[in-house]
Amino acid sequence: MEEQQIDLNKNAQAYGNVAVVMGGYSAEREVSLKTGKAIVASLKRSGVKVTAFEVHQFSSLLLEQLKHFDRVFIALHGAGGEDGTIQGLLECIGVPYTGSGVLGSALAMDKFRTKQIWQACGIPTPEYWLLDKSSPDYDQQFEAFFADVGSNPKLFPLIIKPAEEGSSIGVHKMESLRELGPLLEEGFKTASRLLIERFVEGSEYTAFVMDGKAYPVIRIEAKTGNYDYDAKYVTGDTLYHIPCGLPADSEKLMQFAALKAFESLSCSGWGRADVMVDENGQMYFLVVNTVPGMTETSLVPKSAAAAGMSFDELVLKILDTAQSEKLSKPKLETEEVQA
Template sequence: MSSAAPTVAELGKVAVLMGGWAAERDVSLKSGAAVLAALQRRGVAVEAVDVGRDILDRLREGGFDRAFIALHGRGGEDGVIQGALDLLQLPYTGSGVLGSAIGMDKVRTKQIWQAMGIPTPGHAVIRRGPLDLADLAAHVGLPMAIKPAREGSTIGISRVDRQEEVAEACAAGFRHDDVLLAERWIQGEEYTVAVLNGRVLPMIRIEPAADFYDYAAKYHSNETQYHCPCGLAPEREQALGELALQAFEAVGATGWGRVDLMIDADGEAWLLEVNTIPGMTDHSLVPMAAAAAGIDFDELVWQILLGSLEGAR
């Protein structure tokens, strides 16, 4: 990327990709609408594109110069649309195929983190078929979380406190994926670290009104509290930010995104997952972190879009 700030004209016509066919379609439409409005206020030539199975034809015919990906979940956050855009030689925001695919797969993410010594809760992989409930409970420990390996926004997640609850939790998870992750439940405080073009933004501490930060708490509840400053000592926050950035880059993620983590009662940090295309709604965390860093929503969207320039990924 050149040192001179690019002009709106140099960015050309931008497609904001939103919607799609994943379970997070509704959230994606809200994110896309917010991004679209921000780019319009900047004077960018921009068009909303609700992504369907005909997306390649629509992008070929649309005369677009680049894409802002506001898709969440499968088909948009897992490397599929990124591969299609690479095929079309159409620059886009966020992570490439590899980082998107790995970041979407919680099992692969944890395997990489474990190999690198990055702290993440103990886990087991569950596939369809006979399941030894006692062995699973003994291996992972109770309580545990059971969740789809390749979904976002806590879709399909269950907290399991007793061995007898495992089967029901697996049934709920299998409605969304053929592979599940059973993960040791970390009791403590939840934090998130936003990353923007190699920069770590101020950490946010999440205080849900319910037992844990589920889909309803993320997108519908007005009782969830977000604390930024997060309350940690500055040197502790800096160290955790550096760890989160290392974890983000370890899976091949680039541009912008978010890393979620827990801090247990003993003060130990445990990284949970990477989100390579976080929400951009009025309940979303990256805009909150950006605001705490003095970056308003329109500037945040602009900086993410600049990541689509050649050589930025």
């Protein structure tokens, strides 16, 4: 045991000085804080030199501090953390960071662009409509949606949600057109773009991917039938099934498709793909999360544990994704202008 500890310390020193950035300004701030604190505690157990940054905004002072670190573990969820913003800032100061780069983060965060790419790549995803309140084409978008669903009640129920948000925040189930007005009014209070998609009746699964490998799939069973914010973080009665119950060949197919869905968006490092399977066995991909929750009860640690990986080992493997090779630009430096 003593020799193992010495080896661990040597490995820990190789990571250098690590910053964990958490909090942020999105609606997922509280979840991000839980994720960040769990990661910091894990890195400390592994002997890594780590500093926690609980941020509210991205200031020049924050960047000045972060440029002195060897790696940044991004524990920010939602806007600012998963949309390419913090990734771009870190590239500008030349500091390696965990997870997807600027492009992959931005595409995965935008559920509308995600669906467009998946459709082009032949990856199944539920039928959808975009309503962009800030677009000059909003009236046409609304008319097209109304024309599709107004005369076809079999399309219901529908899901309405922000086009750029996570943790099931702002997600509502719409049973009929009578509910559309109030749901649009509520949705547009916090988002300018809303995505409406077909509700898939069936079982929900999630697939964790890291470094080109898909880990054991998890089947999610929410007591209410809806895996919403409360089911994820509040009620505590959601069941997570590992093994997931799919036949071995079906699970392998889902894992392969999850990797394809992940890589089609230019995502890299680690992430999680959420999937619905209907009563006919048809898969529908819903979303890719580029910075999934990382508390010790989150989905990614559960999948890793099923593959024999401890939480601390998982955190270090994710930290390994913060490689300098991913930086597309050299560190920006300023020079004094001579008069």
